[in-house]
Amino acid sequence: MIYATDSFDKLPHLPAWVTAGRPETPEYVAFLSGAALNHLHLVLSQHAVPQTLLRARLALRAAEACVTHQGRPKRASELRDAVAFLQPGDSSGPAGEIYLSWRRAVERPASVKALRRALPEIDADQIATWLDAGQGPPVARTAFVLQAVLADRPREPATALILADAALAQSLGWNHVLPLLALGLRRADLRKSDEELRLACHRAILAAAVEAVREGADLARRAARLKEVGPKLRAKGAEEAVAQFLIRDAVAPTSLTSLRSDRAARRFCERLVDLGAVRELTGRDTFRLYGI
Structure with a gap:
């Protein structure tokens, strides 16, 4: 798991x-x-x-x-x-x-x-x-x-x-x-x-x-923190999405195809930031990238 x-x-x-x-x-x-x-x-x-x-x-x-x-x-x-x-x-x-x-x-x-x-x-x-x-x-x-x-x-x-x-x-x-x-x-x-x-x-x-x-x-x-918050994520496809952060330096929400939509992926990433599990890497409002 x-x-x-x-x-x-x-x-x-x-x-x-x-x-x-x-x-x-x-x-x-x-x-x-x-x-x-x-x-x-x-x-x-x-x-x-x-x-x-x-x-x-x-x-x-x-x-x-x-x-x-x-x-x-x-x-x-x-x-x-x-x-x-x-x-x-x-x-x-x-x-x-x-x-x-x-x-x-x-x-x-x-x-x-x-x-x-x-x-x-x-x-x-x-x-x-x-x-x-x-x-x-x-x-x-x-x-x-x-x-x-x-x-x-x-x-x-x-x-x-x-x-x-x-x-x-x-x-x-x-x-x-x-x-x-x-x-x-x-x-x-x-x-x-x-x-x-x-x-x-x-x-x-x-x-x-x-x-x-x-x-x-x-x-x-940082990986331990991400795994710690994992059970709190109820979105369908969340486990597959979390796995991407453990193998990739930077993740674009659009690449999280296990989630329902691009909008759902953006909200998922923002939720991880709020939980202190990942960081937003660009400082931009659009075309954002996330990583642990």
């Missing part, structure tokens, strides 16, 4: 020593990034964390970072708008396409086929070749894949970062891509190579894993 409440207050806490101070040596940076990844792995194993939603939320942040790397910064709200109301045949624009690539990359279990869906302009054999380029421990392999893709496509940092995060997920035995590198790497880091790039990846993963742990804990708390 979707309304069963998991205990979010028992999530393992990130040890303070992981984030205390600034590591100075490459060995210590590597140690801390490994510790942060290990803790993130524990958090991802908790049922209280809505993992699909966590990946979707991090995909939005990764897209925001990638668009900034390309010199045309867009806020998360603008990226949401670029894709939320697309109709068949509409163009989302360059920034929207980057966001769609990240969304598709995290939606399905990581595979060459799934990554080809996220990056339709790239041949599947080329994707497989890049993913096989890296060797060694997870972060070293990730940096190698990142460098290989950037060498071939220097103007496509989003492509390189998606495939590098895919390599990291495969190395760690994760079923899905979890956006991390884009959250922590700076634009200047993408011009580095070899040992300097590996060190930058360790630093980025350390910062991003800490952020992902915090985001996971926050979403677990």
